[in-house]
Structure formats: structure tokens, C-alpha cells
Amino acid sequence: MKSPVRFSAPAVLASVTSLLFLTACDKKAPPKGAPPPQKVEVLTVQPHSIQVHTRLPGRISAYEIAMVRPQVSGVLQKRLFVEGADVVAGQQLYQIDPSIYQAAYDSANGQLAQAKANAVTANAKLERYGPLKAAHAVSKQEYDDALAASRSADAQILIARGQVETAATNLRYTHVNSPISGRIGRTILTVGALVQAGQTSNLAVVTRLDPIYVDVNLPAISLLRLRREVASGQIHTNPDNSVPVSLELEDGSAYEAGGKMQFSEVNVDEATATVVVRAVFPNPQKLLLPGMYVHATLDEGVNPAALLVPVQAVTRNSHGDPQVLLVNADNKVELRQIDVGAMQGTDWVVNSGLKEGERVIVIGLQKVHPGDKVTPAPFTENSSSEAGKK
CATH class of the missing domain: 2.40.420.20 (conserved putative lor/sdh protein from methanococcus maripaludis s2 fold)
Structure with a gap:
């Protein structure tokens, strides 16, 4: 009888390990599937x-604006307007103390009267010397002196008249009037303030608000396109050949009145490649004010x-x-x-x-x-x- 085969523990362990390793090698990992195409x-x-529109941001600009400044020096005596009210051209706004200018005007008138009186005497003497010179009753030198005195007297009249005009102008400048019609803002100086001729600060500012300008920056290439569309008739123009423009206010509401393109700057800004285009709008209710931010829209027809x-x-x-x-x-x-x-x-x-x-x-x-x-x-x-x- 054969003796049974015996295996040592280390040999059994090594055999099992080898078997597991071979089994693992025979089994390959399943490949991962490619993700489906993204939806x-x-x-x-x-x-x-x-309907093609060009919508451009812009700013409101005053149609006319006048800085009211004194032409003569003096103390303000009166303010003759209500701040924020409408004024007309030539309306008096301030009164400067006229006393020294009235005195200068009176003095200039007196000098003119004196010059006229002196001229009467000098001319009369010249008239008398005329026949006497012909009769050799006076010397030629005496006649020449009389002629020079007469002409000098006439010149003094002209000088005196100029002084009267200057004095009258300065006296008139004590009435500070509005140069344009429009709406006046707040007064900068009050009654009792001393003002100087040629000062750089304003007494007040008058702004004409009706009509009013809207300035927009349009790319230069867009300006060329718009001009071609106007020339081809794609953009419908007003009877005066101006381009109609509509306006949207800063709060998103539409401005009721329509405007028209009036002006484009002659130079293109090299930094931004844009050109300033100006439109004018009626503003009877004074709703549009200078400095407001708006959007102007140009109707370019149908594409x-x-x-x-x-x-x-x-x-x-x-x-x-x-x-x-x-x-x-x-x-x-x-x-x-x-x-x-x-x-x-x-x-x-x-x-x-x-x-x-x-x-x-x-x-x-x-x-x-x-x-x-x-x-x-x-x-x-x-x-x-x-x-x-x-």
C-alpha cells in the first residue's frame, strides 16, 4: 500500500497564489464606452x-445759452426777475448803481456844450478875417491862426461827442439786460454785491430751451451707410430733405414730438472713430433739459x-x-x-x-x-x- 502524498503548507499557498494570478491575467477589464454626443x-x-432702426445714446444740449455778466463796475441795486422764469431778449434783469455814470454823462454833455460855444467864436473870427486878409488888413499869419483855431474847435466838438457816447453807453450798461429769450436760472450775486466790469463769474445764465439739441456719437462707418441710404431713398426724409429722428427719455418713455437731423461734425474723433451728429427737437413744454441722457432713434426703412x-x-x-x-x-x-x-x-x-x-x-x-x-x-x-x- 502506497503512502499518501503529503503537501507542505508553503507549497499549497504558493500554488493557490499562482492560480489566482493566472486567472486574473486571463480576465481583461471591460473597455469603457464613449460618451454620447452632447445635445x-x-x-x-x-x-x-x-423695420431697421439705429438707436444711439446722446445728450441734450441747449439751443442757445448766454452768460449774463456786468459791463460796468458798481453795486447791484435791484434784481428784476424771478429765478427759473422765462425772460425775453432785452428784458432788464439787474440794476447797477448809476449815480457815477449819470454824473459822467452830464459832465460829457457840458464839455460838448462848451466845445460848441468855442467853435462858434472861432468860426466867427475866421469869417471876419477872410475879407480883411483879402484887403491886406491882417497878416497871413493872423489869418492862419484863426483858421487853425476854428478847425481845432470843430475837433473838440467831435471829441466831446465821443465822450458823451461813452458816458451814455456806460450809463445804459447799468441796466443789465437779457441778451436772449429763454429761461433764467438762479442768481449768483444778490443785491448789495459789488460787481466788476470784465469779471469772469456770471450774474446769471439764460438758456433757450425751445427748440433744443440732441448730440449723439455715431460711428463714422455708420454715418457713411446712412448717407448712402438717404441718397438711395431707403430712408424716408422730411419735405425739407432732413432725416426724421425719434427720442426715448432716460426713464424709457417715448418723447412725443419728433425731431430732425440737422448737423454732423466735420471731423472724426481719431480715438473713438465716431462723429458728433446733432438733431433738433421742439420743446414747448420745456421737458427736455440740457445734460439729460437720452436715446435717439433713426428709422432706416425695411430690410x-x-x-x-x-x-x-x-x-x-x-x-x-x-x-x-x-x-x-x-x-x-x-x-x-x-x-x-x-x-x-x-x-x-x-x-x-x-x-x-x-x-x-x-x-x-x-x-x-x-x-x-x-x-x-x-x-x-x-x-x-x-x-x-x-
Whole structure:
């Protein structure tokens, strides 16, 4: 009888370990499956007929503005207007103490009267010397002296008249009048204050508010486009060939009266590549005040084949250029740079870079990159609202 085969514990352990190792090597790890294409919502670009507007920010400027300053020195005796009221051109606003100017005027009149009296004597003497000179009763020197005295007397009359005019002007300047019609602001100096001729500070400011200007900064390239549209008749003009303009106030309300484009600056700002365009608006209720921030809108007619993309579909590169992500025929993402114009509601008007029928990613563009495979679905306004709530 054969003796049983005995295995030592270390040998058994080594055999089990080898078996487990070989079994593990025979089993390969299952490969991980590739992630499914990212779902995105796309808008198929189609032409639309839209009313084209150019909306530009601007500031209100006064039609006329006058700084009221004294022309003569003296003490203010009266203020003859109500602050914030309307005044007319030539209306007296202040009275400066006229006493010294009245005295100067009276003195100048006295000097004029004296000069006239002296002229009478000198001219009479010259008339007497005329026949005497012919008869050789007076010398030629005496006649010449009489002639010079007469002419000097006439010159003194002219000098005295000039002094009277100067004195009268200074006396008239003690009545400080409004140079223009408009609305006057607060008074800077009060009664009893000493004012000086040629001072740089104002007594008050009168501003003409009706009509009133709106100054806007328009890109130079847009100004060229607008001029071409006016020339082609795309922009409808007023009977006087001016371009109509509407206005939106800072609180979002529309200004009732329409205005018209009146002036454009002759130079382009090199720093901003813009030009100042001025429109004029009627302002009978004085609702528009200088310094107000407004938006002026120019009606550019109808674009029958405008391409629109939602605002959320447009991003910008590091240079600030607008761009969109497209889905091509192979459902792969492409990056496309575009040129956009004015806003149309919540959409950009695309000037160039897109064609009809191309698919623009609107929802999900943050999760994809150029070259990625995607699963496109049609974009709807409801999905845009839901995306905005997330």
C-alpha cells in the first residue's frame, strides 16, 4: 500500500497564489464606452422682413445759452426777475448803481456844450478875417491862426461827442439786460454785491430751451451707410430733405414730438472713430433739459431679408469680435466669426458671416467646442426661457 502524498503548507499557498494570478491575467477589464454626443439646440437661420432702426445714446444740449455778466463796475441795486422764469431778449434783469455814470454823462454833455460855444467864436473870427486878409488888413499869419483855431474847435466838438457816447453807453450798461429769450436760472450775486466790469463769474445764465439739441456719437462707418441710404431713398426724409429722428427719455418713455437731423461734425474723433451728429427737437413744454441722457432713434426703412440670431448665441473673442458656433452637415461644431449690426428686440441683426439655412447653436454652446460631435435639436423660445431660469 502506497503512502499518501503529503503537501507542505508553503507549497499549497504558493500554488493557490499562482492560480489566482493566472486567472486574473486571463480576465481583461471591460473597455469603457464613449460618451454620447452632447445635445444642443440650434436655430436654422432664415431671412426675416424687419423695420431697421439705429438707436444711439446722446445728450441734450441747449439751443442757445448766454452768460449774463456786468459791463460796468458798481453795486447791484435791484434784481428784476424771478429765478427759473422765462425772460425775453432785452428784458432788464439787474440794476447797477448809476449815480457815477449819470454824473459822467452830464459832465460829457457840458464839455460838448462848451466845445460848441468855442467853435462858434472861432468860426466867427475866421469869417471876419477872410475879407480883411483879402484887403491886406491882417497878416497871413493872423489869418492862419484863426483858421487853425476854428478847425481845432470843430475837433473838440467831435471829441466831446465821443465822450458823451461813452458816458451814455456806460450809463445804459447799468441796466443789465437779457441778451436772449429763454429761461433764467438762479442768481449768483444778490443785491448789495459789488460787481466788476470784465469779471469772469456770471450774474446769471439764460438758456433757450425751445427748440433744443440732441448730440449723439455715431460711428463714422455708420454715418457713411446712412448717407448712402438717404441718397438711395431707403430712408424716408422730411419735405425739407432732413432725416426724421425719434427720442426715448432716460426713464424709457417715448418723447412725443419728433425731431430732425440737422448737423454732423466735420471731423472724426481719431480715438473713438465716431462723429458728433446733432438733431433738433421742439420743446414747448420745456421737458427736455440740457445734460439729460437720452436715446435717439433713426428709422432706416425695411430690410426684407435680414438674418437674425438670438443674443445668447453670440459670444466675443479676446479682441471683442462677435462669433457663433455652428453645426455642420456632419453634426460637428464649427466656430464662425460674424459681423452684427443693430439690435432687433432680443436678436442681433447679422450683417455678414452667416448664410440662410445654417444652424447656429443657441442652447448648450458652453458645453461644446469646435470639432465636437453633437446631437442637434430645434431651438424654441420656451427652451430659452427654461435655460435662463437654470
